Amino acid sequence: xxxxxxxxxxxxxxxxxxxxxxxxxxxxxxxxxxxxxxxxxxxxxxxxxxxxxxxxxxxxxxxxxxxxxxxxxxxxxxxxxxxxxxxxxxxxxxxxxxxxxxxxxxxxxxxxxxxxxxxxxxxxxxxxxxxxxxxxxxxxxxxxxxxxxxxxxxxxxxxxxxxxxxxxxxxxxxxxxxxxxxxxxxxxxxxxxxxxxxxxxxxxxxxxxxxxxxxxxxxxxxxxxxxxxxxxxxxxxxxxxxxxxxxxxxxxxxxxxxxxxxxxxxxxxxxxxxxxxxxxxxxxxx
Amino acid sequence: xxxxxxxxxxxxxxxxxxxxxxxxxxxxxxxxxxxxxxxxxxxxxxxxxxxxxxxxxxxxxxxxxxxxxxxxxxxxxxxxxxxxxxxxxxxxxxxxxxxxxxxxxxxxxxxxxxxxxxxxxxxxxxxxxxxxxxxxxxxxxxxxxxxxxxxxxxxxxxxxxxxxxxxxxxxxxxxxxxxxxxxxxxxxxxxxxxxxxxxxxxxxxxxxxxxxxxxxxxxxxxxxxxxxxxxxxxxxxxxxxxxxxxxxxxxxx
Numbered sequence: 001x002x003x004x005x006x007x008x009x010x011x012x013x014x015x016x017x018x019x020x021x022x023x024x025x026x027x028x029x030x031x032x033x034x035x036x037x038x039x040x041x042x043x044x045x046x047x048x049x050x051x052x053x054x055x056x057x058x059x060x061x062x063x064x065x066x067x068x069x070x071x072x073x074x075x076x077x078x079x080x081x082x083x084x085x086x087x088x089x090x091x092x093x094x095x096x097x098x099x100x101x102x103x104x105x106x107x108x109x110x111x112x113x114x115x116x117x118x119x120x121x122x123x124x125x126x127x128x129x130x131x132x133x134x135x136x137x138x139x140x141x142x143x144x145x146x147x148x149x150x151x152x153x154x155x156x157x158x159x160x161x162x163x164x165x166x167x168x169x170x171x172x173x174x175x176x177x178x179x180x181x182x183x184x185x186x187x188x189x190x191x192x193x194x195x196x197x198x199x200x201x202x203x204x205x206x207x208x209x210x211x212x213x214x215x216x217x218x219x220x221x222x223x224x225x226x227x228x229x230x231x232x233x234x235x236x237x238x239x240x241x242x243x244x245x246x247x248x249x250x251x252x253x254x255x256x257x258x259x260x261x262x263x264x265x266x267x268x269x270x271x272x273x274x275x276x277x278x279x280x281x282x283x284x285x286x
Numbered sequence: 287x288x289x290x291x292x293x294x295x296x297x298x299x300x301x302x303x304x305x306x307x308x309x310x311x312x313x314x315x316x317x318x319x320x321x322x323x324x325x326x327x328x329x330x331x332x333x334x335x336x337x338x339x340x341x342x343x344x345x346x347x348x349x350x351x352x353x354x355x356x357x358x359x360x361x362x363x364x365x366x367x368x369x370x371x372x373x374x375x376x377x378x379x380x381x382x383x384x385x386x387x388x389x390x391x392x393x394x395x396x397x398x399x400x401x402x403x404x405x406x407x408x409x410x411x412x413x414x415x416x417x418x419x420x421x422x423x424x425x426x427x428x429x430x431x432x433x434x435x436x437x438x439x440x441x442x443x444x445x446x447x448x449x450x451x452x453x454x455x456x457x458x459x460x461x462x463x464x465x466x467x468x469x470x471x472x473x474x475x476x477x478x479x480x481x482x483x484x485x486x487x488x489x490x491x492x493x494x495x496x497x498x499x500x501x502x503x504x505x506x507x508x509x510x511x512x513x514x515x516x517x518x519x520x521x522x523x524x525x526x527x528x529x530x531x532x533x534x535x536x537x538x539x
Binding site: 172 | 336339341343344345346369370372373375376377379380381383384385386387388395396399400432433434435445448449452458
């Protein structure tokens, strides 16, 4: 075969592979959203999002899942904020203060990656033993702590990956203006990487709000609205799980409606943070 | 003419692993003059420049021995904080790195971190420094635009203004025109000549013609050693060392 035809064949081959993999991803996303909305939308009503479960809700009677919506937002919001408070300084510290100790930094990255790989049910079990040790009952607080442990490695590594792409020239520029390490971290590196940091926060928030296994033992479940950190709290993934396990068609459809609400929340948070990130993106140094 | 020494490098040695990058450097840099560190690529010019404000800290593999005295104070064992010493020196790098913020804030940054809070004073100084580098007329209507929207030549002048705003005594420039077009390069060179009245300027370059245009004082380096140094006239017109002669003829790379 001529070299020309070979090159052509190679081009076509990789094009097809790229096309197929993009299609698989797009189709999966579309199918998930389609099936959730197809089954869920008819059951989605104002009652669903504005009321807590009434007696017999799980047998198809009246009520809604406001408790789980609010609970999930508290839980995911709380643990995302807590992770941010711990994770951002850690990611900056890794890349500025101890960046010259390459072995240490790589070891920390390795352990964070290990933690990232641990299934959330293990975090749930670990959170549960931690609760017993601390004398906590199933509560929003216990859930927030467990989920924070679970999403922290994800958030730190996602931020770390962005921060480490900052050119050393910017670091030199900052130092030669007389900045201290923390001024460099919070006035310059932070600004430069805001879009990436927002993505990291989103990623963590998505994991936090969507995970069922880590909250199963730690947050518990209740039909009441969460009013304090020490009370058990309902969450959307568990609401979906419980409704889906009821052998009544109507209740199962409500599970899909709940899933649609979960998708909505994630969508809204994504759009809001993109808008916020864009405000800062223009200042980025390429 | 009086020869005040601003920077004195004494027996400076720098190693990366087993590699000996800077070999027993002794250099004195006079104040209010343009000193050009000249030599072929890879001879340690940039490393020497970065040692001056201890950016070598960023590279843990570098081991440094010897002394660098700035106004008599050793950079490697400062009485004051290293950030204070760094504020005495503005740095211009090979490619401009503006800060990720708008044009005005870029210049104001140094003022802000050194504790000047008053808004009006800052605005005035920002204008003054932008005028000093000849950028004011070009950017006065777009001070709130991101610095990244400027052309690369403008960015380099912005970086110069940013450095000047910290009120340094020394300007360090590492091949400051290597990424710029001829016109922007010319502006930067011209600014250096204007600024030397108030500042001590150290420029690293491998461009011989640039050295000839702006240098008052020349340090010629080759393979990590200082071969020859002295007033530009003497080094350029009457070099003493064979290697300097060869380089000036274009035969040494």
